[in-house]
Amino acid sequence: MTKKLYYENAYLTEWETNILETIEKEDGYYVILEETAFYPHGGGQPCDTGSIQGISVIDVLNEDDQVLHKVASLKSIPQEGTVTCKVDWNQRFDHMQQHSGQHLLSAVCLDLYKAMTLSFHLGTDYCTIDVEASELSTSQLESIEREVNRRIYQNHRILSYWVNEEEVKSLNLVKQPKVTKDIRIVEIEDVEYNACGGTHVSSTGEIGMIKLLKAEKHKGNTRIYFKAGYRALEEFNDSQRILGALSAKFKTGKHEIMDRIEKWELEQKQLQAELAILKEQNDEYVAAQMLDGQEGNLIAHIFEDKTLKDLQNLASKITSQSDAFVLLATAAENKVVLAQNNNSGQSCGAFFKEHLGNFNGKGGGSNILAQAGFPTWEDAQAFYEFASQQIKDQM
Numbered sequence: 001m002t003k004k005l006y007y008e009n010a011y012l013t014e015w016e017t018n019i020l021e022t023i024e025k026e027d028g029y030y031v032i033l034e035e036t037a038f039y040p041h042g043g044g045q046p047c048d049t050g051s052i053q054g055i056s057v058i059d060v061l062n063e064d065d066q067v068l069h070k071v072a073s074l075k076s077i078p079q080e081g082t083v084t085c086k087v088d089w090n091q092r093f094d095h096m097q098q099h100s101g102q103h104l105l106s107a108v109c110l111d112l113y114k115a116m117t118l119s120f121h122l123g124t125d126y127c128t129i130d131v132e133a134s135e136l137s138t139s140q141l142e143s144i145e146r147e148v149n150r151r152i153y154q155n156h157r158i159l160s161y162w163v164n165e166e167e168v169k170s171l172n173l174v175k176q177p178k179v180t181k182d183i184r185i186v187e188i189e190d191v192e193y194n195a196c197g198g199t200h201v202s203s204t205g206e207i208g209m210i211k212l213l214k215a216e217k218h219k220g221n222t223r224i225y226f227k228a229g230y231r232a233l234e235e236f237n238d239s240q241r242i243l244g245a246l247s248a249k250f251k252t253g254k255h256e257i258m259d260r261i262e263k264w265e266l267e268q269k270q271l272q273a274e275l276a277i278l279k280e281q282n283d284e285y286v287a288a289q290m291l292d293g294q295e296g297n298l299i300a301h302i303f304e305d306k307t308l309k310d311l312q313n314l315a316s317k318i319t320s321q322s323d324a325f326v327l328l329a330t331a332a333e334n335k336v337v338l339a340q341n342n343n344s345g346q347s348c349g350a351f352f353k354e355h356l357g358n359f360n361g362k363g364g365g366s367n368i369l370a371q372a373g374f375p376t377w378e379d380a381q382a383f384y385e386f387a388s389q390q391i392k393d394q395m
Contacts, residue, residue, distance in 0.1 A: 001065045001066065002020075002032060002033060002034070002035070002036055002065070002066050002067040003034065003035040003036070004036065004067065005035055005036060005037040006036075006037050006038070006039045006048075006199055007160070007184070007197075009037075010092070010096060010199040010200060010201075010202075011202075012037045012087075013037065013050075013086060013087040013089045013092065014084070014085065014086050014087070015035065015037060015084075015085055016082050016083065016084050016085070017033050017034045017035040017036070017082070017083065017085060018033070018034040018035075018080070018081065018082055018083075019031065019032075019033065019034075019077070019078060019079065019080050019081060019082075019083055020032040020033060020034055022074055022077065022079050023068070024074070028058075028070050028071075029070065029071050029072075029073060029074045030068045030069060030070050030071070031052055031068075031069045031071055031074075031077060032066055032067070032068060032069070033052070033067070033069065033083075033085065036060075036067045036069070036085070037085070037087050038050065038057060038060045038067065038069055038085070038087060039060065039092070039095070039198075039199050040060040040061050040062040040067055040068075041059075041060065041061060041062070042062060042197060042198075043120075043196060043197050043198050044099075044102075044119070044120040044121055044122055044198075045095055045099055045122050045198045045199070046095065046122060046124075047059060047060035047061075048060060048087050048088065048091065048092055048095075049087075049088050049091060050085065050086045050087040050088045051085070051086050052069060052071060052077060052083055052084075052085050053076050053077050053078075053083040053084060053085075054076055054084075055071045055072055055073060055074075055075065055076055055077055056071065056072040057069050057070065057071055058070050058071065058072060092199065093201075093229075094229065094230060094231065095122065095198075095199060096199050096200055096201045096206075097201060097206065097207050097208060097228045097229030097230065097231070098122050098127050098227075098228050098229065098231070099122060099196075099198045099199065099200055100158060100188075100200045100201045100204070100206070100207050100228075101127070101148075101207045101210050101226070101228030101229065102117075102120050102122070102127060102129060102226075102228075103158075103186065103188060103192065103194055103196070103200070104148055104151055104152065104188060104191065104204055104207065104210070105129060105144070105148050105210060105224070105226060106120075106129055106131075106174070106192075107151075107174070107188065107191050107192040108144055108147045108148045108151065109129070109131050109133075109144060109224075110174065110192075111147075112140075112143060112144060112147060113133060113136065113140060113144075115131040115132055115133040115136070115222070116131065116132040116174075116175075117129050117130070117131050117132075117174075118130045118131065118132055118221060126213060126225050126226070126227055126231075127225070127226055127227065127228070128223050128224060128225050128226070129223070129224050129226070130218055130219075130221050130222070130223050130224075131221060131222050131223075131224060132221055133221060133222045134217075134220060134221070134222070135217065135222060136215055136222050136224075141212055141215055141224075144212065145210065145211070145212045148210050149209055149210055151191065151204060152204045152205060152207050152208070152209065152210065153205070154204065155203050155204055155205035156188050156189045156190055156191055156203060156204045157188075157189045157202070157203050158186065158187070158188050158189075158200050158201060158202055158203055158204065159185075159186070159187045159189065160184060160185065160186050160187070160196075160200065161184070161185055161187075162182060162183065162184055162185070163183050163185055164181060164183070165180045165181060165183070168183050168185070168195075171185065171193045172193055173185075173193050173194065173195060174192055174193070174194050175194070175195070176195075177195035179195075183195055184196065184197050186198070186200055188204065191204075206229075207228050207229055208228065208229040208230065208232065208233065209228070209229070209232045209233070210226055210227070210228045210232060211226060211227050211228075211232040211235055211236070212224060212225070212226050213225040213226060213227065213235070243257070246261075250264070279310075283310075283313055283314050283317055284317065286314060287314060287317040287318050287321070290318060291318060291321060291322055294322060294324055296324070296392060297323075297324050297325060297391065297392070298324055298325050298326075298327060298388065298391045298392055299318055299322065299324050299325070299326050299327070300326075300327040300328070300384075300388050301327075301328055301329075302328075302329045302330075302331065302381070302384065303328065303329070303330045303331070303332075304330070304331050304332060305330070305331075305332045306328075306330045306332065307330065307332070307333060308330065308333055308335045308337070308371060308373075310330070311328040311329075311330055311335065311337040311371075312337055312339075312369065312371065314326075314328060315328055315337050315338075315339035315369065316339065316369075318339075319339050319340055319341040319368070320341065322341070323340075323341060324340075325338065325339070325340050325348075325391050326338070326339045326340065327384065327387055327388055327391065329380055329381065329384040331377050331380075331381075333373070334373060334374045334375070334376060334377050334379070334380040335371060335372065335373050335374075335380065336361070336363075336371070336372050336374070336380055336383055336384050336387070337369070337370070337371045338351065338352065338365075338369075338370045338371075338387060339368060339369045339370075340367075340368055341368065342367060342368045346367075347366075347367040348365055348366070348367060348368060348369055348370035349364055349365040349366050349367060349369075349370045350367075351370070351387070351390075352364055352365060352370040352372055355383070355386065355387070355390075356372050356383070359374065359379050359380075359382055359383040359386070360374060360375055360376075360379045361373065361374045361379065361380070361383055362374075
């Protein structure tokens with residue numbers, strides 16, 4: 001059985017030990033050590049990474065009291081003898097801050113609002129706890145955040161130790177453990193006792209800070225997103241950078257940014273409304289010009305800068321005033337539209353379905369309107385010219 005050094009000292013990051021076994025499986029290479037400080041996956045906490053004899057440790061698993069270290073290769077790792085091991089300290093300390101932060105946050109949620117923690121997830125970007133509460137208001141979340149940081153500043157000691165089944169009965173545990181022997185307790189002095197196998201900082205002060213990001217309803221309960229320690233500091237710095245950029249862009253102080261954004265949004269809505277009127281007038285003018293120039297049973301034109309929606313709107317205006325087919329293309333989006341007013345007895349959609357594949361096009365439509373997109377303008381133009389000739393000759 002592997003001796004688990006991370007239970008004795010969570011701050012140990014470098015040590016020498018003996019190789020017990022090297023294993024080659026279908027999914028990679030594994031090493032079993034006599035002693036390890038590499039924490040395996042478990043209890044909502046990801047595993048440590050680092051190196052064994054200079055070879056990267058990329059995963060750590062716990063199987064039948066043996067800790068399996070998945071390594072990038074077995075090169076430089078002897079089948080037996082002594083090896084040097086190193087844990088990635090930045091990652092380890094981050095996990096310690098997040099996990100200890102979760103214990104403290106869960107205790108505060110329970111103390112303030114009787115919201116028991118149901119689950120915990122320590123992700124690479126953020127952490128979450130699901131608490132037994134149908135809803136937590138903004139003011140309640142603010143109270144939780146203030147209180148949890150107040151308890152960080154009080155710098156409560158965090159202890160870990162082992163108890164047996166009888167001893168655990170004397171502790172006021174948040175939740176009873178599933179195991180009945182070798183029960184590991186993590187105690188935040190004067191705050192809570194919790195059965196936990198994770199790695200933790202030695203006092204709440206080392207958590208640094210906790211920032212709640214948001215809360216949302218999840219399966220009838222509430223999921224709280226948070227960051228602790230350096231992650232919380234990085235979140236603050238990112239927010240400051242964004243706030244600074246917005247202040248510079250809108251040429252205003254941070255407290256006036258929302259007012260400036262609301263004013264800008266109103267201006268944009270007004271501009272969009274004015275633009276829509278001008279586009280409508282322009283489409284009416286273009287439709288009239290194309291109707292004046294109609295020859296035979298087809299009105300066709302290629303535009304350089306119109307969108308698919310523009311083509312559809314224009315085609316609709318023209319077909320409302322003419323029995324001719326309307327064939328329009330746009331070089332800006334490699335799109336083609338075919339429309340009619342349904343008096344010809346032919347189907348635009350059926351025509352597209354029959355011929356698009358020959359020009360690498362994808363699309364479809366109804367009897368009176370069809371549209372298609374093409375990977376290149378050359379393909380779109382070729383289909384446009386083909387359709388134009390077909391309509392003139394047959395339709």
